[in-house]
Amino acid sequence: MKLKQYIAFAALTMPLAASAQSVIDFETDATKGASVSVFDTWENSPFRTNKLNGNIKVIDNPFKVVDEITGNGNKSDKVLAFQRSRFGSSTFGARVELSDPLALTQKTKYVHVKIYTPKADKIMLFALGKRTDRADQSKDVVQVEANCISSVKANKWCDAVFAISSAPGVNIHSFLIIPDLQSTHDLDQDFAVYVDDIEVNNTSMPSIQYGVYPTSYDKTATKENNGRYTSGVNFKSSDGQQSLSTNQQSNKLVFQDLLASSLKAKAGDEITTSVNYQGGWMNAYVYLDRDNNGKFDYTLNEQGTPAEKSDVMSFSNYNNKNSKGEAKIGNDRNTTSLPNFTIPSDLKPGFYRLRYKVDWDCIDPAGNTSDGNTITHNSGAIIDTRLNVHGEKVNIWRGEHTEGTNGEMLTTDGKNFEKHEIAFGKDYTVKFKPGDGFKVGKIFLRHGYNLEKEDSLVNETPQYTDVILPAYMVKDNTLTIPAEYIDGDVRITPTFVSIKGESTEKYALNFDKSLLIDREPGKERSLNSLSFNTTTHPNAQKILPTNKKLVYQDFTNRSIYVKRGDVITTNIDYTPNKNAYMHPYLYVDLDGDGVFNTAVNANGTPAFDGEMLSYAFYNNKNSNGAAAGENPSSCFDKTNSMPQFKIPAGLPTGKYRARFKLDWSDPDPAGRYNKGGNDIHKNGGYVVDFNFNVVDEYPTVKLDVQTTNGSIVGADNTGMPETHLLGSPISVMAFGAADNYNATEIVVRHGKNLDGEAVVDGKTQWKEESVELINGACTIPAEMVDGDVRLSATFEDAGAEYKLAFGDEFNTANFTQPNETHWSRSGWAHPTWKRFTAQTKAGQEKTGWIEDGKLVLRCVKNEFADEKRGDNGNKLEMISGAIESANKVTFTYGKVEGRLKTTAHSGNFPAFWMMPNESTYGGWPSSGEIDIFEQINNENTSYHTIHSHWANGAADGGLGNSGKPQKSGTSATTTGEYHVYGLEWTEDILKWFVDGKQVFSYAKSTTQDDLDKLQWPFDKPFYLILNQSVGNGGWASNPDLNFTYETKFDWVRVYQKANGDLTGINNASATSSFDFYVSAGKVRLVAAKQTLATIYDLSGRKVFSQTIQGNVDVRLPQGIYVINGKKVVIP
Secondary structure (H helix, E strand, O other): HHHHHHHHHHHHHOOHHHOOOOOOOOOOOOOOEEEEEEEEEOOOOOEEEEEEEEEEEEEEEEOOEEEOOOOOOOOEEEEEEEOOOOOOOEEEEEEEEEEEEEOOOOOOOEEEEEOOOOOOOOEEEEEEEEEEOOOOOOOOOOEEEEOOOOOOOOOOOOOEEEOOOOOOOEEEEEEEEEEEOOHHHHHOEEEEEEEEEEEEEEOOOOOOOOOOOOOOOOOOOOOOOOOOOOEEEEEEOOOOOOOOOOOHHHHOOOEEEEEEEEEEOOOOOOEEEEEEOOOOEEEEEEEOOOOOOOOOOOOOOOOOEOOOOOOOOEEEEEEEEEEOEEOOOHHHHHOOOOOOOOOOOOOOOOOEEEEEEEEEOOOOOOOOOOOOOOOOOOEEEEEEEEEEOOOOOEEHHHHHOOOOOEEEEOOOOEEOOOOOOOOOOOOEEEEEOOOOOEEEEEEEEEEOOOOOOOOOEEOOOOOOEEEEEEEHEOOOEEEEHHHHHOOEEEEEEEEEEOOOOOOOOOOOOOOOOOOOOOOOOOOOOOEEEEEEOOOOEEEEEEOOOOOOEEOOEEEEEEEEEOOOOOOOEEEEEOOOOOOOOOOOEEEEEEOOOOOOOEOOOOOOHHHHHHHHEOOOOOOOOOOOHHHHHHHHHHHHOOOOOOOOEEEEOOOOOEEEEEEEEEEEOOOOOOOOOOOOOOOOOOOOOOOEEEEEOOOOOEEEEEEEEEOOEEEEOOOOOOEEEEEEHHHHHHHHEEEEOOOOEEEEEEEEEEEEOOOOOOOOOOOOOOEEEEOOOOOEEEEOOOOOOOOEEEEEEEEEOOOOOOEEEEEEOOOOOOOOOOOOOOEEOOOOOOOOOOOOEEOOOHHHHHEEEOOOEOOOOOOEEEOOOOOOOHHHHHHHHOEEEEEEEOEEEEOOEEEHHHHHHHHOOOOOOEEEEEEEEOOOOOOOOOOOOEEEEEEEOOOOEEEEEEEEEOOOHHHOOOOOOOOEEEEEEEOOOOOOOOEEEEEOOOOOOEEEEEEEOOEEEEEOOHHHHHHOOOOOOOOOOOOEEEEEEEEOOOOOOOOOOOOOOOEEEEEEEEEEEEEOOOOOOOHHHHHEEEEEEOOOOOOEEEEEEEEEEEEEEEOEEEEEEEEEEEEEEEEOOOOOEEEOOOEEEEE
């Protein structure tokens, strides 16, 4: 069927010549071309000098065969046969003369030739013809030489494809098909070649493909648009939420092979799924080969829904319908939203081929081939993976091995291990009992389905996987098989190895632990710090030697936390940092035997059971197997760096002794000492013993930040996480809201129950200490990170021009709504950010609330029938949270700051921004827009932009002056961390700040003509907007309907100059329902309705925090305090 569709399309789009003939198929005199003959481009060929005639004729098709899986082949009755002669040159072949000449152009066309040949070597096509400006030129001149760009297999009908183009003025009169562009000197006999169905069209896609699960293009084909890509898929079954990621953005391949991965479900499960696609006007499709026959049946009913036994599971749009039969008309066709589907209930346990396709309006699982809408041109994707259809239980049994006879394998209760059932997808523990003089060696594990078969593949879909587990996965003769290996039946085969001759000394050193560095004056060397970065945690974990004169540094009481599978980067701060002529080595005792095994493979990489996981130089290689020079001196510059290494994926949790060694060209973990020179202490070397603590989850503590008139951010103007690694120092910096707001220290409260009493029942709950700020920065030491941490700073006003005019700390009671005095919920409208805004009370409560002193805004899948579009009344797909201060808090000029964090995900589109309270200069964008912060998708980038009639392009209602001056800037930020985004707005300039650092500015023009064209509409009152929206496939990707998009706002503050220059702010604070009165030794708090009242002393310590209503007296010692952001003096 696919082949017939292809030919019909090709005939319509690009006829071969000017006549009605569209395919030379050799079936009739009218469709076999003008003539056929053999031809050789070698002028002295015996076929050119008439010494030989050659054999060529139309015959009955001798190979009417069709591939069982793909249905491809050639059922034609007639084909052209010719004899490839050993007496011809390498360019000998069959010439087919066209009935009418073909005029070439610069636009590439594709010649398709069905060919059957016993040799699938280099096949070419020569286009023979003449130029129109050369009347006397022969029609046999080679005008184009084209290589075959498709795959041709021997002894199969294949579609050989050739790309041809030329400058105008060339007419092609015949095609020369060259089946074997090789020297004939080694050709000892002739062979027959068969040709059929020659046509020209606009597609490079071959009409015939072999193998299972074909695609309509070569699997090495790349997409054409770098800005459009599919980053992964999401899948939810009874096994929970799952996802797979692709590298299409970087590798650009249309076909993404994820067969090494799988998704899990049970027969009968309802599936919720989506694709993460960056781009627009594309659709999504899901196919499941339910009978594992190597192809996808994509039959549909007359209604356009999948047929009963179809392999089509779900699609977002095809022929103006989705797989549920729901209409998709007009812009609604621009969707990748996949309807839910059900796994067929009759599927037996096993792995099944699962295909996701991102394409335009094409149900064919191989991909769209239509002119102008090919899947490659549209930058779509085909993602092949496996679906693991499983039951509740799987079987496990012991396998046999020649080295497995010297020990027993037992169940956890000590019984002999017999074949039995265990739970699917759960860790499973077995025990071993080695014989006397033996220990457990490596373990062979086969897991999946059909384990007794030698071939794991069913139509190239893997059914089981073989892995070898190293001995270090066994602790105390106990092995816990990770759940990822219990993905089907399991066969476990242990080995037992002799322990004779093993060393009994644990973690040996070749020198005494009191050995000191012995260097000449002026040539001192020292290890200043050693730190480790892991792929699963953003912060480095550092070890700081206290006595740098000691060669041996004992940090065995210190743990570096890692996860299984982590890639570790080792950072070495060593003096001198150049020309040190020293080499770093890193060892980890994985099997806990007290010895660091230094075995490496021939290529230099760590051996299967090797424990020297990283090194810079050994046998002229490093631990990556890369050449490291011919002698140790060539690696002198590697002192401060070493190759990354990986924590083994199956390593049991717990502590593992590790050793870092800085030495001279010696892999011995005990150190180079008394070995005839270059002793470790003479060279300024070190041995540092510590632990890697393998954990399932990092032990983290909560990190809270509280400030007045300033901010605390990460070191070097970076963000701050919501949690921090236990026992790891915290480097921060502090800056005031404006000049002359100063802080000298950070108060650190650490422990537990930080809002409670310091001592409860005689037990200390938390401590409070101060860390001095030096040049605005400090490091909170590791010993203070022993529990939850609160960092507080009060920035004293030392004559600052800017004063706090409005602030919302979002400190009301949990799950309350934002203060209605300041904020309103945004209404529904067509713009992207407003198209899902919740309008009902239930929807608004689900998409926005106060929690733990933060405003939480979300965008989620809509579950409320009353949440509808404002124009046609259709139910919204999602609902989003957005608040604004229009007509409540408006102002002209000042400094605006907000502390917030967002969650990266495809389709994410939050914002912190400002709009004019009145459309003084006209509708959007004429009266302006100021985007303090925007972020999209998974990007670690924040955007800072203005919109105006002057700057916007014509499509957005503007004059297109986006670079006069630049209207938008960006900065690198880490999503998932809190950042402080700021804007300073004056009469003539806008300045953007991120974490205290200026990142962008936009200035008012000094040219009146520019101003007359609304270059600077930023001189009227604006209001604030805080929102969590999602993209629509344009700038930000289409949303993932099954993801919870979330942005948290810690606080928003507006400062204005005290002299009142052009302030237009609505003094919301003065009209609030909260007030207070000060008297000697106490303050009376007054609240008309429930209000969170918070009091800090000048050290930043919270002395009172309670939701009140009515009058509450709080006794306080004499001093200066900050009550809900306002400074007061208690006499």
